Amino acid sequence: GAVVSQHPSRVICKSGTSVKIECRSLDFQATTMFWYRQFPKKSLMLMATSNEGSKATYEQGVEKDKFLINHASLTLSTLTVTSAHPEDSSFYICSVSGRADEQFFGPGTRLTVL
Amino acid sequence: GEDVEQSLFLSVREGDSSVINCTYTDSSSTYLYWYKQEPGAGLQLLTYIFSNMDMKQDQRLTVLLNKKDKHLSLRIADTQTGDSAIYFCAENLYTGGFKTIFGAGTRLFVKA
Numbered sequence: 001g002a003v004v005s006q007h008p009s010r011v012i013c014k015s016g017t018s019v020k021i022e023c024r025s026l027d028f029q030a031t032t033m034f035w036y037r038q039f040p041k042k043s044l045m046l047m048a049t050s051n052e053g054s055k056a057t058y059e060q061g062v063e064k065d066k067f068l069i070n071h072a073s074l075t076l077s078t079l080t081v082t083s084a085h086p087e088d089s090s091f092y093i094c095s096v097s098g099r100a101d102e103q104f105f106g107p108g109t110r111l112t113v114l
Numbered sequence: 115g116e117d118v119e120q121s122l123f124l125s126v127r128e129g130d131s132s133v134i135n136c137t138y139t140d141s142s143s144t145y146l147y148w149y150k151q152e153p154g155a156g157l158q159l160l161t162y163i164f165s166n167m168d169m170k171q172d173q174r175l176t177v178l179l180n181k182k183d184k185h186l187s188l189r190i191a192d193t194q195t196g197d198s199a200i201y202f203c204a205e206n207l208y209t210g211g212f213k214t215i216f217g218a219g220t221r222l223f224v225k226a
Contacts, residue, residue: 004156032211034214036216042218042219043118043202043216043217043218043219044157044202044216045216046213046214046215049211049213057211093156093157095157097212102159102162103147103159103214104159105149105156105157105158105159106156107155107156108155108156
């Protein structure tokens with residue numbers, strides 16, 4: 001399957017700053033990547049679908065101006081959490097989808113906002 | 115609506131079988147998945163079943179799908195301590211594009 005990496009794996013930032021998380025598909029050209037958020041002891045929540053070369057599609061309730069997604073190439077999508085607040089602290093996971101029956105997940109990025 | 119529900123905890127003894135259950139609400143699911151997440155790690159796809167199948171077996175894993183009741187189960191035979199993890203049920207929907215909806219995850223404890 002596809003190998004997906006995320007950087008950084010952990011980040012701690014001050015409230016009000018912006019944080020960029022990278023998702024890379026190392027061996028697969030991904031026209032579509034997904035960004036999820038996982039709350040403690042909760043399920044993964046789909047935030048947005050990132051499409052290469054076009055605007056991301058955000059799920060209902062996700063602020064597109066707060067969670068900026070850029071999918072500039074077939075191997076890289078970035079999620080920028082702007083003006084982060086403590087309630088944005090979470091585990092952010094990206095995935096790459098090759099076909100409807102397969103998704104390959106990155107290892108996740110744990111964001112802590114102080 | 116789009117909703118996937120699972121029980122939160124399951125505890126079994128090593129060597130016993132584990133059965134993790136899941137219910138979903140959207141009948142337009144194309145694929146249904148089971149993912150495993152170990153502490154601090156990402157998700158690993160364990161197995162999946164196409165929505166027109168009733169059963170799929172893959173070594174120690176057996177997936178049963180009751181489409182009428184919208185019920186999915188994962189049976190792990192001869193459960194080992196290494197199987198301790200969180201197991202997520204998920205359904206893949208097509209709503210103009212593919213979207214995966216996850217359950218909250220079932221935490222499996224395996225006692226030696």
